[in-house]
Amino acid sequence: MRIHMIQIDGALQRGLSLLTAVCAAKTGISPSELASRTGLPTSSVYRLLKQLDTAGFVRKSAPGCYVPVPGFLSLTQDIDRNAILRDLARPAIFRLARKTGLTAHLGILENGMVTYVIRVAARANDSASFTREGGQLEAYCSAVGKVLLSNLPEDDLNEYLSDGEFVPLTDNTITNAGQLQQEIATARTQGFALDNFEVSEDLFCVSVPVGPQPADQNCAISVSSSRSARIYEAPESVLDDLRATAAEIASRIAGPVEVQTGNL
């Protein structure tokens, strides 16, 4: 009975492994290549492909390759990914806010602006942050923005830097593209970024990436404080908590990976 259950479980895992490999191939993949990528025998690949075809997930295309079915791709298309990200990451952001006593955020990059998907204040009426969920801030002066920019492909970052007019919001705002480029390079190297009172005279912020992840999942988390909380004197003190939270969120939002399943 126990062996029986393991075999049944294995069929679903093998099928999902094949589905992952077909999607990862992007443009069609042959059964023999699928066998090589998944580690499954070619005979199993054919049998599982037939089932994935019947279920409407993959289909044989003209050149004898297998592709994901357009109707399956449509099914995954108009899903509100920000809402899902918010639901999956909120418990971890909540714990981060409670543990640090600071306002915690999760943000993503949308059209060169940071969108705050989650905001949790440790205390009601926290003066440390005027952000709201769904609201946006400029990327160049926020800690989350600098981390997200540092995750961009080089071409996209250069386009952002050359397009931008970097308006000063405080005396500390970096308004020079070269200096901003340097700041973003530093964020990439050290794995965190600061907003050193660059958005507001009373807002200091430390951010780390949620990653590694593909660019289309580019998100970052942060904690913010007012000047009175004096985090700015030792921003490194919150890095461990930020990084633990980022790792937890990364594992929550990570999707299927193309791995050898072995000859199960």
Next chain:
Amino acid sequence: MRIHMIQIDGALQRGLSLLTAVCAAKTGISPSELASRTGLPTSSVYRLLKQLDTAGFVRKSAPGCYVPVPGFLSLTQDIDRNAILRDLARPAIFRLARKTGLTAHLGILENGMVTYVIRVAARANDSASFTREGGQLEAYCSAVGKVLLSNLPEDDLNEYLSDGEFVPLTDNTITNAGQLQQEIATARTQGFALDNFEVSEDLFCVSVPVGPQPADQNCAISVSSSRSARIYEAPESVLDDLRATAAEIASRIAGPVEVQTGNL
């Protein structure tokens, strides 16, 4: 041994059925609702969800619901859907061109224009069509365009009609928004549309929808002829071939459907 195989097959089908139901729910769905939608016992739902979670396809979100994993949605995102559509539909379009002796197309609507994803000429140097694969034509004067417009939600169609400046390309081009609206309504009712020499003095075209499909898969097929082929005298004569081809393509691109699998 035979029974064993059927059981293994069932596990994959049940898992895929659950995955379909989770994606179709869009915003998170509870195990009991999943049991009701798929017809699976709740205990099976929990066991299969755990496997889909391990594989990186679905995950439990904060409110006790299950959601598709962002990383899985990313996996399906940057796939070239037009390339897949082209590969899956080309054999049917090729047979349509050969059977009718006309130039056959498959087109989709992109930003108010028709993009021709497939073009197959029955004869080399066919004067009946100056289209090329990947090329675009205005929607308001082409048969494929009228069918695609007739598939749009009412609001989107009204926006198209009110935005447009309908430039005459021949004496037959419909340039009046009200008249065009009437033409599109007729296309919806009768299930086909004509281009009655509206793009070019020597191009007649008959188009039918590939459907039913969700709006984001909106595509149509057509056959075109020059004036000398005299198809314009009896456009209904090609409708059976067009509709058979459309049905074949529709079944090739259809994805998973949310159905009761029964207690397999």
